[in-house]
Amino acid sequence: MPTDQIQRRAGLLAAALLLCACGANQSNLSPQTTPTPDANPLQSDAARRCQDYNPLKNPYFGDLHVHTIYSLDANTQGTIIPPHDAYRFARGEKLGIQPYNAEGVALREAQLARPLDFAAVTDHAELFGEVEICTNPDYLEYNAPECQFYRRSPSNAFIFFNLAAVGLFDASQTPASDQPFANQAPLVGSDGSIPRLPYCGPNGATCLEAAKTPWQDIQMAAEAHYDQSSECRFTSFVAYEWTGAPMSNNLHRNVIFRSGVVPELPPAYQEHPEPENLWAVLDELCKLEEGCDVLTIPHNSNLSAGLMFQATDKNGDPYDQTVAQARQDNEPLAEIYQHKGQSECLGTSGAGMQDELCGFELLPYNNLTGDRFGGLNTGPALEQDFLREALKEGLRLQGEIGANPFKYGLIGSSDTHLGTPGLVNEEGFPGHGGAGAAATDEVPPGLTDLIEYSPGGLAVVWAEQNTRSALFEALRRREVYGTSGSRPIVRSFGGWDLPTDLCDSAKFVETGYASGVPMGGDLPPAPEAGGRPKMAIWALADPGAGNEAGGALQRLQIIKGWTDSDGKHELVYDIAGNADNGADVDLSNCEPVGPGFNQLCGVWEDPDFDPGEAAFYYGRVVENPSCRWSTRQCLKAGISCEDPDAVPEEWANCCNTDYPKTVQERAWTSPIWYSPQS
Amino acid sequence: MKSKRTSPLGAGSLPGTGTHAGPRATARRLWQQPLLHFLLLGSLLFFVSALWRDWAQRLVDYPEPQRIEQLQRDWLAQHGGKLEAAQREALIRQEIDERILFAEALRLRLHLGDPVVLRRLHQDLEFLGIRTPPGEEIRTALDMQLYHGDELIRRRLVERMRSIGSGPLPEPTESALRERMQAQRERWMSAPRISFEQCFLRHESGVAERAAALLKSLRQNPAGPLPQGDPFLHGELFQRLDEAQLSKRFGAAFSRQLLAETRHRGDIIGPLASPYGLHLLRVVDHDPPRPLPFEHVRPQLLREWQQDMAQAHLRQWMAALRLRYRVRR
16 A cells, blocks of 8 residues: 555544544543433433333344444544444434545445444444554654554554454463463463553553543443433444454454443453453442443354353363353353354254354354464364354353353344444445455455455344333343344244244234243243243344345244253254245346245244253244345446456456355344253 | 933934924924834835735635546545536535635644644655754754645644634523524424224235225224234234334335324224235324424534534635635636
């Protein structure tokens, strides 16, 4: 990249950050409260009553994974959209997105056909202060060598800062942690923390102080866009991303706060380099003031190289009941899908080997640098990094140590690095930046993102109303599902006494609550007289809107996982619809071909239930095939693979047969668990 | 030798000095003093010189053809379609305005005290490989007028000028905000909401005839119980849904049609088509748009009021500034 372009980009970034900067300082580490109408935000928020309050709950669509200017990877790639604009976009406004011309005018635009109901800006907290200092000449450290490097070469600085700050090898997470040399090395967390960059000063104090400015701006944006009128049109959460990735093996978590009462600084990886540290410090800080509550949501376990669902604590010791329970309490949800692939199943073991749908948006490597360094720092994907396997492992641990650390509800989100929450449509996908491709100075020719990436998904929450309290409670109880970007409406219940003809009832929902538990719940104890659990799922196809075409449904499935003395097992059941309905796509124009279902409902009874075996059941709603984002772009560009030599190099991936031309969009419901002890 | 007494103006004795000289005579004598002439002439020259320098500095070039081409390309990349002549003129006017702002910032010497500009000049020197004695970097960069070729500096100074032109952030009175709300009352309304019950008929053979028959019986007894339809996930009763929530459940076309056709409580509407089937509806309640409470919208009113005030101030200030600049073609 020409130097003048680099300087211009760094300059735009600097200008934008300066414009966004606000200098309020806080002098203690206790939680702080952003302005709310009442002294106790939890009580006042919970007491609100929205126009559409519904005791049987409404579906709310949102995105809980969004990066803006304050994330190092986003802004070194040219994103200068602040949190305020990201929320405007989520609410339906048109937004200019990268690249920008010399005047800072965005050269592309984006707008949601359907605004979101909620969103959370989750910028990487680890380098808030480092970036602030390097882009604000008011700091003495502005001229530090690292900052000069940052401004001269943002793309290289991204790698350097990440490796130096959040990608360091943490010895305590390795089998070698009992080796003295590992924990005595100067940069591997020997004092329980990861050192910050030299210009951050002793204990990183300078960078920590500087981090307050972006963190306060994030809070103010969330507060400004939270609709607290009785219309309840939009909910924003104060949030951030904890970005631990030792040796680029992903342990990232999004941290979502229930209210505006949040810690003065977001606990970051450098000071709290293990998830157990993170939960402990969040718990400690939140206890200091009424109104603070928090949960964490891991993502991209598919890129953790075996780390995400390792049931060992920071010392390498196996989880005991306390640690496992702490993980379950703090971490009720996981992202099953986002633009860096799905984390449901790899399909290499057990019944998963016959589950062809596990091939959906599967990344071919196992960590965050899979597409860099010629593949030297990565390896093939691992089954243990996928949620289906983790859910089974959780059952095993429940039996072994008395607590299930991997009791995850399921959501999707985008992980956009363009500040565009909910921009997850296959049509018109502009790329998401971040680890993928970015349009830093111009729209590069060819596909708008790496071929293996995709637009990402959405989180859907069943809640009484669209307020922070109601949504957060639903997240906590896991009454949520994830989608791969489309918007089908899905409800599921599990119970012993669900009528087998529930799908013919006008009271599906009322009966579901009365006779069972909703998605994310625990089945009550098995009846003494014996019996088998039933699962009921009803899905309505996405009705579509604007350029977001609705997708007809193909089938409903139940995925059961369980453990017994022989180990861990899984089975996939089709309970409604037709896998062989013949639906397809005309690849010459991306038009769907063949029949589909506008709604599907099924009540399924576990035919092999054993009351002595722990089990989980989650639903998968599968749409008919539709064109993948890459296929749409190749079609528009007029690429023909009949003569591969005639295909321009930048479009070569149009003819890459490792990636499918079509996808089957889908939704995953949070599981319902059965425990022999329950 | 006796010294000769001189006037403070130093030009010889003043005849008639003393109690007998009147003010007019004194003024006349002052007016005749060469030193006064010198000072006045000097001041005039200084003033004219300043005016000349000011006039000379208040000159910007009309955008070059290649620059206009670039502006048009950027506009088309962003908006697509066709660039109308009026839009083209607006782009040129905006470019001229930015040139004026940049020139005015330099005239006011804002660049000399701006840390971003100074740091940037330092970087420019390093980038160009220009060696200077320690401590002389900034002066050298200023002498070479490197700020003219640096886009960041230009943008920084233009933004600073706009900030100056926007004036201080004003604080409105409460009544001003209430008046604004009143003036835009259609904006600050709750969304129209509809509560209704439905008889749903899934898409299958003969559904249109079935719907027509049910509708006929319903119209004959509009207050009676709704006929039994097919089960639907969302049930039969819907409370206070607005357009977005209707669209989420039934699709946008259904939502628009229902809102358009709803007039009164008890209205029978349908059959309306959704992606899932046909719907016969009876309106249970209809909440027309109502003004939102002032307290709920005050933060947004305040933000918008301040933005408008700042923009109005900037427009006025910019218009005055334009009058003081010449554009060289």
